[in-house]
Amino acid sequence: MAPLPKSKRSTARKGRSLVSKMRSFSKLVKCENCGKNKLPHKACKYCNK
Numbered sequence: 001m002a003p004l005p006k007s008k009r010s011t012a013r014k015g016r017s018l019v020s021k022m023r024s025f026s027k028l029v030k031c032e033n034c035g036k037n038k039l040p041h042k043a044c045k046y047c048n049k
């Protein structure tokens, strides 16, 4: 049996969590090699490092 959640999540709360997830995903970091903006934990598309 899988553990049941203590309370049902409201749609507003669900949307908020999704927004925060999207926000964290769209956050860009500077490439250490070439200084261009790139996605964190992804290879730089300019220098592939």
Ligand SMILES: [Zn+2]
Pocket: 031, 032, 033, 034, 035, 036, 044, 045, 046, 047, 048, 049
């Ligand atoms: Zn780079």
